[in-house]
Amino acid sequence: MSEALPHWLDDVEVRFVHPYQAVKAYLCPHCNRNIPSGTGHVVVVPREAPDLRRHWHKGCWQLTDRQKSARSRTAGG
Numbered sequence: 001m002s003e004a005l006p007h008w009l010d011d012v013e014v015r016f017v018h019p020y021q022a023v024k025a026y027l028c029p030h031c032n033r034n035i036p037s038g039t040g041h042v043v044v045v046p047r048e049a050p051d052l053r054r055h056w057h058k059g060c061w062q063l064t065d066r067q068k069s070a071r072s073r074t075a076g077g
């Protein structure tokens with residue numbers, strides 16, 4: 001499986017979902033595992049395409065976030 005991220009991940013709004021707000025189960029696009037209802041997680045909303053919003057495990061999102069900051073650190077001084 002490729003590590004490449006869709007380009008829209010560069011401009012997204014991330015919303016935290018508290019356990020009491022998670023009334024449905026979702027599928028995490030990063031690990032393809034279930035996010036059970038009642039689990040705190042994040043919703044990632046592309047600003048360009050809000051319809052493509054996806055629910056991620058908090059840990060999975062932090063992994064990609066680390067990749068992004070590593071990339072920008074390389075670009076910076």
Ligand SMILES: [Zn+2]
Nearest residue numbers: 028031057060
């Ligand atoms: Zn996940």
